[in-house]
Structures are given as C-alpha cells and as structure tokens.
Amino acid sequence: MKIAIVGGGIGGLTTALALSQHSHDVTVFERSAGIREIGAGVQISPNAGRLLLSLGLGAAYSEISVNPHRVVLRRWEDDSIIRATELDEGFLSQHQVPLANVARNELVEILGNAVATCLNVALKFSTHVVSVEPSDASSEVIFADGSSQSFDIVIGADGIHSVVRPCVGGIDRPRFSGSAAYRALVPRSAVDDLPIDVTNRMGPDRHVVSYFIGRGRSHLNLVCISPEESWEIESWTEQGTLEDLHSRFEGWSPEFLSLLERVEEPVFRWALFDREPLEQWGIGTTTLLGDACHPMLPFMAQGSCQAIEDAVVLARCLSDANTSDAADALRRYEDARRGRTAQVQNSSLMNRDLFHMVDGQEQKDRDLIFSISPPGMSILDWVYEYDALTTPV
DSSP: OEEEEEOOSHHHHHHHHHHTTTTOEEEEEOSSSSSOOOSSEEEEOHHHHHHHHHTTOHHHHHHHOBOOSEEEEEETTTOOEEEEEEOSHHHHHHHSSOOEEEEHHHHHHHHHHHHHTOTTEEEEOSOOEEEEEEOSSOEEEEETTSOEEEESEEEEOOOTTOSSGGGGTOOOOOEEEEEEEEEEEEEGGGSTTSOSEEEEEEETTEEEEEEEESTTSOEEEEEEEEEOSOOOSSSSEEEEOHHHHHHTTTTOOHHHHHHHHTOEEEEEEEEEEEOOOOSOOOBTTEEEOGGGTOOOOSTTSOHHHHHHHHHHHHHHHHTTOOTTTHHHHHHHHHHHHHHHHHHHHHHHHHHHHHHTOOSSHHHHHHHHHHHHSOSSSGGGHHHHTOOTTTSOO
8 A cells, every 4th residue: 555654763663663574565755854753762662672672673673772771760858769679581571572772863863764774765854744634435635836746545644733633633732831941961980989770869849860871871861740831832842041940959969969060051941831641643545654643641661662662553454454454454553552442541641740749658658669669560560471473463
C-alpha cells in the first residue's frame, strides 16, 4: 500500500522503519529541513528497548545508550535516599534488555540512518502538511503550497500540536499542567565522580530528574520541574536563565545546588502540556500515533516509549492488509492501543501529585511506602512487560 507518515520524529521514523519490513511504499513528510529532535534526553525502558532491537538497531542503539546502575529516589533538602532500586542481573533477566538513557538527537539520528537505507521509504524534508482529508477508500494530504497527494493510508505522527488530529475529530486544545521543565546539561568532565544512576529528587511542588546521556556518557541531563501559573508565550518552549533556575530551587540540597553551579548554558524552559485520552484516533484511512493522539506528562518517562510501541503494533496490523481492508486494519490498531496509552497517560498525571507532595504526614507516608516496598521494579512491571510484538491485535 501507499502510506504517508506526517512527522519525522521518534514516532514517525520508528513507524517508517517498522512498515519498511513489509511491502509498503512509505513516504515521511517532515516540516524541518532535516532530521532533528528538540530536547536533550529520553529514557528508553525495556518495553521500547526490546522493540528497537527487533527493528535491527542493536549495534547503533548500544553505542548511544547509557545503562544506569540504579534508580534512586532522594529527598529534596538533604539528598537522603528514600529508595534505591538496583538495575542488576535480576532486572535484566526479567526484562531481557536494560533500562537505557539516550540523547534524543542521537536516537533520531540512528532511526533516520536506518530509514535512509530502506528502499521502500522516502524522506521528504521541508514539506509543510497543513491538513488531511480522510475517507474510507484513501486519504488526501494537503500541503502549504496548495498541492495535494492521495495515499491509501495517512498516519499523523506530528506531535502534540498535530495538524492531522483535528482532521479526525480531535479538536480539543492541549491542557497546560501548571508546571514547566527547565532542561539543562552538565559536561561529564564536571561530574565524572557521580554514580551512573537515574535520580529523582522529590520536593514540595517540584522535582528534579537527572541521568547521564550521550555517546561516551558525554553529559548529565537535568530536568527540573517547577510550578508555572500560566504560559502566555506563543511557543511552548523558550530559552531560560540559570538565575531563574537557581531561584526556583533555593534551599534544596547542597549536592543538587552544586550540580546547578556546573550547568553548561543554554538552559531551556518547556511548558508541560498533555491532553485527555482521545476516544477516537482515526477516520477511514487516516489515524494518529504517539503524541498526536496521546500526549502525556513526562512523569513516567513513557512518551517516546509509547510512540515506539504504537509503531510496532500499527505495522503488525498493516502487515497483511490491502487497500480493501486498510480502514479496518487501522481500527484494530487503535483498539489494541487505546486502553494501554490511556492508562499510561493517567498514571503520568497521577505521578505529578505523588512527586510534588508538600512536607507533612502524607509525604512521610509516601516515603515510608517507597522505602519498605519489596526490592525490584514491580510497581512498573505492567509498563515494562508489555510486548508490542505479541499483544493481541
């Protein structure tokens, strides 16, 4: 079949790679002039890591991955450990692949390189899609220059501000979370003494996640979440300042404040948006994927992972489909994924309140539960053990 993918980010490129394994003619339309990704780091949990390996990215993925030794929860004011979970041989035995931290641009790079070798995939850059007209037989892609092109299937993988989403009934606006994320990098040379952990420092109304990313563990990635009353800026991301970042975390642990002193500018400030789970992902031969249909807050580190899962399930549903049953195949994909992604979206939203408890009895109870719960990552087994390669479709 002739398939169009709108969006050349992690979700769109993974979808193109997965579809390339079947006899489809795939075109990816990307608005930017080349392969690029905004943002610094991304955590790839085993549910997505297994899929990247299944798509033939093993060596390239291993080269860009940093595999943390532990996931550590710390208290905001003194860095005391609430809980430390070893990502050891037991974790690897249970989940087959390790948890990995990667630089977003490097993940997009290896996906783009793999897609570029696929003879049945074309990458069209500097191509601005403005809308899609779906129907049961085919879908029409409309471009900014007024031209259009018909495809057997159109997949909107164009992010939270998707132009495809309104064309299939998703006319709701993104929902501002009341929080913004300051994203900053520290060169490895300034923090080479730190353990290779994923660390979550939890404090009143805010939290900070840190982990190493990049080839050769080049940088420590800091994601600092703090309250934001409103977001009036037209863009959902802007350059921030170190001074503002420091002011939002006064009184935090000396260890964390020392990290802020070593940040390498620039610092970027991101508004955190999500949407309510969408009941309808597609119409006729058009569907959605990744943040275009289920944008979520980053408090489970699952945004990219869920897009990768989508891509593999969608490719399975289309593996033996043809033009006569294309729309039915898309509905099977949507039915297989809707409940899973809604659960992850809602859990991510709940984690915001869990991480941001003010000091008091409820916070003490939370910390006690974390500290006495059994070893391992059992609380996230339902996330990590999902298998997009075998889930019923």
